[in-house]
Each structure stands twice: as C-alpha cells, then as structure tokens.
Amino acid sequence: MQLMIRQEALKSIIQVAEKNDLEVCGFLFGRREEETFKVEEVRFITNRLNSPTEFEMDPLEMVEAIDEAEEKGLEVVGIFHSHPKCPPRPSGKDLRGMELWPVAWLIVDGKGNYGAYVLKDGRVEEVSVKAV
Numbered sequence: 001m002q003l004m005i006r007q008e009a010l011k012s013i014i015q016v017a018e019k020n021d022l023e024v025c026g027f028l029f030g031r032r033e034e035e036t037f038k039v040e041e042v043r044f045i046t047n048r049l050n051s052p053t054e055f056e057m058d059p060l061e062m063v064e065a066i067d068e069a070e071e072k073g074l075e076v077v078g079i080f081h082s083h084p085k086c087p088p089r090p091s092g093k094d095l096r097g098m099e100l101w102p103v104a105w106l107i108v109d110g111k112g113n114y115g116a117y118v119l120k121d122g123r124v125e126e127v128s129v130k131a132v
C-alpha cells in the first residue's frame, strides 16, 4: 500500500511537529484508490490531551472536519500525529487507535523523520510514502 501526498503538505506537518513539544495530530482527507491512499487535504485537529506522548483529537473538531471534507467528496484516508521524542513508529495506544480507524497512520518525529502504517489482520504493515 502507498500514501501519496504533496511535498508541501508533508512538509507542513513536519514543520508544525518540529516546533511542538506536544503531539500534534489531524486528518488526511482524500480518496482511496485500491492500494493507494491519495491525500488531497491536511487538516490539523487540536490534541485535547496536550501531551508529549499521546494524542486524542478533539471530538467536535473531528466531526466538523469530516463534515466539511465529505461536502467536498473527500474521505478520511489517513490520520497523522507526531512523536516529539520517540521514533515515528506506532505506540501501543496507536495500535488500538489503528483498530478503530483502519486508514493509513502517518507518524512524524521531531527531526523530520516519518513513517506510515496500516493495521491489516491485526498486524502492522508499513505503507510507503510517496511525496509528489
């Protein structure tokens, strides 16, 4: 599987992550075409936990963002968040979130590294990120 995202969009996430000691998070909206998640829009959502080690998206903002995206014919193709002090790999809590949201999970660290993952049949698979 692969995640296609515009370079500027990926950069915008990395830049915000680099400037924040707390985890930042949000949605990747776009379209899913077979094995490809195509990102059209990046939407930051407030991390209501204000934590450097975990995140929970503000529920009201989530609903608003999804509604607006659906009006544009876009769906949730991914969820992104940052790991300010840890490598960009899913934590135990992330795995539980991945069960609830079976989309691509893009994780960036505080140094510009990133990785994307999907949970398939209970196993983590790496998704290749194609910055276009």
Ligand SMILES: [Zn+2]
Pocket (backbone or CB within 6 Å): 054, 081, 082, 083, 089, 090, 091, 094, 107
């Ligand atoms: Zn995480």
